[in-house]
Amino acid sequence: MEKELVALALDVIEREGASYGDCRFVRIEEETIHMENGRIDTLRRDEDQGVGIRVIKDGAWGFAATAKLTKEDIERTAKLAIKVANASKRLKNKDVVLAPTEKVADTYCTPFTSDPFLIPLTKKIDLLLSCDTIMRKVKGIKQRRGELYFYKKFQIFASTEDSLIEQTIYHTGGYIEALAVKGNVTGQRSYPGMRGHYKSAGYEFIESLKFTDNAQRVAEEAVALTTARECPEMTTTVILDGSMVAIQIHETVGHPTELDRVLGTEVSLAGTSHLTPDKRGNFKFGSEIVTISADATIPGGLGTFGYDDEGTKASVSYLIKDGIFTGYLTSRETAAVFQEKSNGTMRAQSFGFIPLIRMTNINLLPQKGKLEEIIADTKEGIYFESAGSPSIDDKRLNYHISSEIGWLIKNGKKTEIIRRPAYSGISYEIWRNCDAICGPEEWEVWGVPNCGKGDPTQIAHVGHGASPARFRNVKVGK
């Protein structure tokens, strides 16, 4: 039935004079299980479905979407998309041009072993409660939390250029967290990363995380943080764990290389970018060991798919190569500005949102060595673990990123724990000061399930492959 509705929408917009149109039927199923202090306080099964119709008429864009799935509603919504395009042409300076793309008829499904929606709820609940039991036994713990999250997206994409693509994407993840309180000081520790680790995978990923094996350590470190001193204000060497490198990539490489914001179309919310087109191919963004790709094809990434929401095939491209800024994340419309082809990064949160350029998996390519070797090779500095909250200016230059926990490094050894350390600076300076990146054995694709962009704000699931890395001369403190 959904295919018929999609075909109907395309018929209507062609009949109404659209020069281009695409239609997405999207159904998203989510299951969220949240535990707090031994109580399952949230058990939700949510379903989101509807049709989004995008058109170009007389060189201007229109978009309309509805959750109502009768033929009459689809026809009405398709006509509304045309009406919206007619209103858009009031303010245009030239016709929208799309870079060419291949006509595709294909299907794609996330590879997985175990469908998370078929795993009994009791098994998932028991896992969270087992973690709770372990964390509760640690003296000083006041709050225990945990969450498992499962996501399944089925989408039919069809366009007036005769593409027809069906995709089914699974995302799976979760976290556990302990909070200790002593006087007015709280110590918060979570696993894995901060507030979770997510992959395009099935339930096998949850099992691989070994939550119960880590619950006691998490709780003990939370207690230790209540008596830990705050991070001293200084400029020093910083070693970031993989989850923190992932956030560093996200904020300082992923967002500023989105070509839509570079061209000004995200000013109303997110801002612009310092990585302007004149810098492409000649701006020294990082040290020579820094190479960063956009890769929607790697297994496990939250930015892994078969085709983007314009029907462009998933691909690999380079944003930073040997330290030089080389490329952007693009769409068909933005790529056409530079007479290029889209590298396939357009995604919408659901049927009711217009596709935007979104990060796929933005990956720092591994070099060599293990974390312990880099620490052993560091005379003085701070090791940061579990990415906390980031903040960055609207051109993506001045950043501030905090973490849950850090350790002072002295003479090649982790020594004293420090509480909620943060580091800050100018984005290209930290990458220019990167002098060590761990090897493939420490490399992991981290999932960020809450990347915000657009207006109205859309939440995207994106990925970042990273291994721990070392940066010199970084300002640390609060």
Place this chain on the structure above:
Amino acid sequence: MIDKTKTKEYLDLIIKMKDIEAIEGGLFYSEKGTTRFANSIIHQNMVVEDPWLWIRGVDKKRVCGVSTKDFRKEGIERALGKLKEAIKEVRPDKDFPGLPKRPKGFRLKKTAEPEFIDPEQRGEAVAKMVKVCKKYHLNAFGVLHSTRLALGVANSNGIFNYGTNGINFVSITAMGNGASGYAVDTKSHFNDIDFVNLAEIACEKALLSKNPREIEPGKYTVLLEEPAVGEMLMFLAWLEFGAKRFREKSSILSKRIGKYITGKNITLYDDFRHPEMIGFSFDFEGYPKSAVDLIKNGKAKGVVLDSFYARLLKKKNTGHALPQPSSGGPIPINLIMKNGEEKKEEMLKEIDKGILVTRFWYVRVVDPDKTLITGMTRDGTFFIEKGKIAYPIKNMRFTINIYETLSRVRKISQERKLYGEDIFFLLAPALLIDEFNFASKTEY
């Protein structure tokens, strides 16, 4: 729109379901028209009709939630089937207080159906703003949302409430020669927005922002305009004014009830009834909202509650539930800061040396134990000398403790602006604050 009668029909299908002891159904209807413009052209333009139906079931203290956007009978039945299947596997929650009961004497505020704003009307409003920007050789960037919302909640204890809201939100950034200026407004009625005046404000700021100078980070007297104050208060609402962190005793307010927590000139409360506020008169459990004092004349007074936390804390439900089940707890969504007596332009005259901040950007919590936040200035930051704007300055990062900052408020403006979108709103004045901490600078 889905009107009251149709909403009741959908919710009756849910609450009449057998086999489950108690049941709650909610319908949240959103129809959002959005026009985004950049480089003085419309580049995204849309209308999205997005109704959402949620169901919370309770059976022998076992609680489970499902939701769907499939409003067909078979869609609702599928959702109910998922609920019945899942609830069997859930463990009883001994703390669950039961679904709220209909309070006596509650009269629902009647709301008229909000007006539908046609894409052409939005285009016309954007064209007016673009015209102003072109007059000053600037480009216009921004967004105009016109949203119609309806909320209906019913439960098997006899609650049924329905209300509607219209929300029109516009932001405009005028840009040119590396400078930018910003203006924003939110109104229930589209015709209450003066688009030309907003564009003039944004252009004036952009023109004043050309060739910004760099100043050193440090502590400065600041005049924070309403959007900047709104951003700061939003974080305070989230960190401090909800019942969850209060009960955990992880908020500062939870340990200071009845004591001074800010300067005596600060009063914050939640009240959807304020004439400039946009809000529903009941919460997502269908329970009527009460006005709640949070900080009164500097003293910590209380937090907002839903049925769960009202029972745990042995207090009266204030009607601030978000869609249930939820782990986040209630938060104030109609937050108001009491205004002062002076006009903003008079406040500016009182500053010998200081900084005017139009808005903040990317604010995040650094340390919740201290209400420590960090963020950037954006789209109009100026140095003030002898009561006048002296010159534009490059943007800076601030890192502040919110309570300490609210203890150093010298003046509060008479003017206030409504800040927010969809269901979260706050009414914020401008503030003149001493010793506001700027931690670092950026390149523009």
